[in-house]
Amino acid sequence: MKKILIILFxxxxxxxxxxxxxxxxxxxxxxxxxYSARHYDLDKTIIAxxxxxxxxxxxxxxxxxxxxLERMIRESAQPQADLFLTVGAETLYTAxxxxxxxxxxxxxxxDVLDSQYYGERWVAYTKRxxxxxxxxxxxxxxxxxxxxDDLVDEKWANQILVRSSTNSYNIALLASFILSNGSVxxxxxxxxxxxxxxxxxxxxxxxxxxAVIAGLGDLGIMNTYYxxxxxxxxxxxxREVAEKIGVVIPENVHVNISYAAILKNATNKxxxxxxIDYLLSVENQELFMNGNGEFPVRSDVELTDLLASWGPIxxxxxxxxxxxxxxxxxxxxxxxxxxx
Amino acid sequence: MKASDTWQxxxxxxxxxxxxxxxxxxxxxxxxxxLLGVVSAYFVVTFEFKFRRLIRFLLYFPLxxxxxxxxxxxxxxxxxxGWMQTTLRSFGxxxxxxxxxxxxVIAILVFSLTLYPYVYISTKSFLERFMGNYVETARTLGxxxxxxxxKIALPLAMNAFIGGMVLVALEVLGDYxxxxxxxxxxxSIAIFRSxxxxxDFDSALRLAGLLLIIVFVILIIEHILRKNTKQVMPAxxxxxxxxxxxxxxxxxxxxxxxxxxxxxxxxxxxxxISWAFITFNRIYWLDFGSQLYNTMFLGLVVTGSIVVIxxxxxxxxxxxxxxxxxxxxxxxxxxxxxxxxxxxxxxxFAFITLSRQFxxxxxxxxxxLIYGLIIRYLGLGYQNIEWGFKKIGLKNNxxxxxxxxxxxxxxxQIEVPLLKPSLLAAFALVFIDVIKELxxxxxxxxxxxxxxxxxxxxxxxxxxxxxxxxPSLAIIIISMIFLYPVIASVNKED
Numbered sequence: 001m002k003k004i005l006i007i008l009f010x011x012x013x014x015x016x017x018x019x020x021x022x023x024x025x026x027x028x029x030x031x032x033x034x035y036s037a038r039h040y041d042l043d044k045t046i047i048a049x050x051x052x053x054x055x056x057x058x059x060x061x062x063x064x065x066x067x068x069l070e071r072m073i074r075e076s077a078q079p080q081a082d083l084f085l086t087v088g089a090e091t092l093y094t095a096x097x098x099x100x101x102x103x104x105x106x107x108x109x110x111d112v113l114d115s116q117y118y119g120e121r122w123v124a125y126t127k128r129x130x131x132x133x134x135x136x137x138x139x140x141x142x143x144x145x146x147x148x149d150d151l152v153d154e155k156w157a158n159q160i161l162v163r164s165s166t167n168s169y170n171i172a173l174l175a176s177f178i179l180s181n182g183s184v185x186x187x188x189x190x191x192x193x194x195x196x197x198x199x200x201x202x203x204x205x206x207x208x209x210x211a212v213i214a215g216l217g218d219l220g221i222m223n224t225y226y227x228x229x230x231x232x233x234x235x236x237x238x239r240e241v242a243e244k245i246g247v248v249i250p251e252n253v254h255v256n257i258s259y260a261a262i263l264k265n266a267t268n269k270x271x272x273x274x275x276i277d278y279l280l281s282v283e284n285q286e287l288f289m290n291g292n293g294e295f296p297v298r299s300d301v302e303l304t305d306l307l308a309s310w311g312p313i314x315x316x317x318x319x320x321x322x323x324x325x326x327x328x329x330x331x332x333x334x335x336x337x338x339x340x
Numbered sequence: 341m342k343a344s345d346t347w348q349x350x351x352x353x354x355x356x357x358x359x360x361x362x363x364x365x366x367x368x369x370x371x372x373x374x375l376l377g378v379v380s381a382y383f384v385v386t387f388e389f390k391f392r393r394l395i396r397f398l399l400y401f402p403l404x405x406x407x408x409x410x411x412x413x414x415x416x417x418x419x420x421x422g423w424m425q426t427t428l429r430s431f432g433x434x435x436x437x438x439x440x441x442x443x444x445v446i447a448i449l450v451f452s453l454t455l456y457p458y459v460y461i462s463t464k465s466f467l468e469r470f471m472g473n474y475v476e477t478a479r480t481l482g483x484x485x486x487x488x489x490x491k492i493a494l495p496l497a498m499n500a501f502i503g504g505m506v507l508v509a510l511e512v513l514g515d516y517x518x519x520x521x522x523x524x525x526x527x528s529i530a531i532f533r534s535x536x537x538x539x540d541f542d543s544a545l546r547l548a549g550l551l552l553i554i555v556f557v558i559l560i561i562e563h564i565l566r567k568n569t570k571q572v573m574p575a576x577x578x579x580x581x582x583x584x585x586x587x588x589x590x591x592x593x594x595x596x597x598x599x600x601x602x603x604x605x606x607x608x609x610x611x612x613i614s615w616a617f618i619t620f621n622r623i624y625w626l627d628f629g630s631q632l633y634n635t636m637f638l639g640l641v642v643t644g645s646i647v648v649i650x651x652x653x654x655x656x657x658x659x660x661x662x663x664x665x666x667x668x669x670x671x672x673x674x675x676x677x678x679x680x681x682x683x684x685x686x687x688x689f690a691f692i693t694l695s696r697q698f699x700x701x702x703x704x705x706x707x708x709l710i711y712g713l714i715i716r717y718l719g720l721g722y723q724n725i726e727w728g729f730k731k732i733g734l735k736n737n738x739x740x741x742x743x744x745x746x747x748x749x750x751x752x753q754i755e756v757p758l759l760k761p762s763l764l765a766a767f768a769l770v771f772i773d774v775i776k777e778l779x780x781x782x783x784x785x786x787x788x789x790x791x792x793x794x795x796x797x798x799x800x801x802x803x804x805x806x807x808x809x810x811p812s813l814a815i816i817i818i819s820m821i822f823l824y825p826v827i828a829s830v831n832k833e834d
Contacts, residue, residue: 066536
């Protein structure tokens with residue numbers, strides 16, 4: 001009896017350990033394997049629609065972008081995924097240096113895409129902006145801020161609310177400053193903001209908005225898409241916060257991209273390309289806007305009223321392929337200026 | 341060149357602050373869980389008061405609540421949109437500053453309220469068995485309750501107490517999800533950050549090494565302390581006659597227990613249940629079904645394996661009682677204290693290398709995750725089983741051998757039933773740790789594989805706490821179901 005149990009037991013292990021092998025490159029495959037650092041329910045819907053329309057089965061592993069990057073580097077001889085989707089451009093620099101990606105074809109949509117948002121081996125498919133928020137009831141005429149530099153002004157002492165420096169959105173923001181203005185200016189900015197902190201960074205972006213309305217500080221820094229989501233929140237108190245929040249889009253606003261890339265040596269490259277085209281289609285660009293509050297990358301898609309109400313966007317000219325180069329420096333700079 | 345720059349930065353800027361934070365967090369939690377666990381166990385064992393049976397039963401259950409879920413709830417509760425402030429606002433009281441608590445305080449509270457049962461369980465079962473003899477004597481000699489507590493109960497239970505405290509310390513050191521959410525900088529986070537954000541594998545490895553040294557030190561201290569406490573096993577175990585509480589002492593005890601149970605159980609459950617009602621329509625129920633199935637399958641396979649392996653190793657080391665057995669026992673615990681986030685990556689890279697060597701694809705099946713989880717939680721299961729073996733000793737088997745049975749017959753027919761409480765406890769504690777596990781499950785899973793825990797994490801990371809309620813409740817309810825037999829068997833003496 002024991003022997004039978006042992007054999008059965010080992011069998012379970014062996015079976016569990018074996019993966020279904022569906023890698024037959026000679027067939028016109030109906031599979032797409034994706035590593036995704038995006039974790040929104042909306043993406044699930046889009047994938048389901050893609051599967052229904054094309055008959056291609058999409059397999060996803062979602063994890064943190066940096067972890068997936070490490071995994072792709074280690075697996076580069078035998079990549080287990082065809083497509084990489086992520087939030088934030090920080091991984092792009094390393095990925096390109098490690099030659100992880102294959103060329104991507106954007107010729108279909110090139111006319112409606114801004115050249116800042118795609119490269120030879122990657123293409124952004126949604127955007128969000130990192131903006132400044134305030135309480136409309138307290139400042140009915142606005143707060144008189146036009147740029148990120150205004151945040152270091154002494155008059156905002158003890159008024160600035162922002163999330164922790166460990167968050168990738170903040171790191172990307174500072175990295176972009178290091179890239180465009182150099183370390184000295186970037187550090188001076190960070191120090192100035194820390195001096196004006198209303199409190200030690202606590203909570204996520206939405207918590208900053210709530211804190212602004214709670215009167216814990218006059219200015220908050222957060223991503224635009226949360227506002228789109230908060231308006232439709234299941235939490236009534238959160239909806240009220242979103243209604244009272246005013247938005248300032250600073251000049252040279254930091255735009256955070258979600259990008260897609262096809263892995264080199266991938267088995268199902270054609271399907272990966274198909275999926276990218278799908279993400280860039282007008283209907284899905286509108287879905288990202290309505291479902292997740294994100295900005296489309298296509299210029300021929302009209303903004304929703306909510307997104308348009310925030311004001312015109314003049315994005316900072318960031319070279320997204322280089323942004324990741326300053327990521328580590330930005331992290332260490334945050335430590336040095338004690339932005340926790 | 342870059343590597344040493346980063347390490348320089350880590351040593352001069354990061355290391356002092358994470359060392360300080362980690363030590364404060366671990367010791368703070370140990371102190372609070374120690375207090376809660378011991379005091380609660382002592383009261384429940386020594387005194388008679390209203391609702392005692394219900395209370396001593398409920399005190400176990402906070403273990404079923406994953407600390408990161410408790411952290412989400414507590415933060416929301418005290419936040420601007422939470423019940424506290426919203427209720428106050430409806431009375432015209434607008435005071436958000438009152439709720440801006442220090443993150444470390446919140447973290448210690450979160451860990452203490454979810455982990456104190458480890459200390460409660462081990463201390464209580466020990467006190468129940470052995471206090472009777474000593475307390476009766478002490479009472480007839482005129483000792484008051486506080487004297488009995490400090491001079492008899494505490495020293496007696498020290499061994500069990502230390503065991504429980506060490507588990508708490510290791511859980512805190514190994515945690516990633518909770519400290520990341522609360523933004524408390526610990527070794528666990530620093531290792532992760534050096535590795536991925538700073539892309540400096542060497543620094544990460546050195547930090548992991550330092551963490552392991554801390555763990556070693558804790559385990560060595562534990563070993564020394566436990567060796568020096570005598571295991572006094574009285575010949576006849578006298579059940580303790582509990583002293584009936586009256587008057588103000590009675591009320592005080594009830595308030596004490598009500599507060600703990602409300603904070604640790606009532607608060608999170610009330611929040612999660614109300615959020616579940618609100619988000620009922622927003623959940624993908626088909627996904628929920630498959631997540632539930634995956635969670636159960638993974639939990640049962642990993643836990644079953646650990647109990648079997650723990651049993652085999654425990655049996656072997658008790659027969660050959662060499663210093664090597666002690667080493668083996670402590671090594672299994674190492675896996676438990678390495679943060680899951682670090683362990684995940686180590687396992688992943690090992691499997692990628694193996695895949696390359698053998699030309700197989702080992703990284704997209706479930707085996708990698710199962711393997712990783714077994715290594716991580718083996719120590720937890722093994723501790724319980726080893727303690728069970730120690731309790732029953734070899735004499736039962738020796739006696740059965742004189743009666744003609746073989747060693748194995750003695751083992752399975754006589755000793756396994758005696759070991760049932762430890763095996764049950766090992767199974768339950770490992771199972772509830774496995775189903776709430778995050779970093780390894782996230783990184784080592786196959787395509788399209790979701791568990792309840794990964795779904796909670798996805799919603800929480802998306803800042804959608806309300807939607808996280810239903811999968812959270814599922815985890816908690818399943819954990820409670822698995823805890824119940826352990827609690828029932830431990831309490832059946834009464």
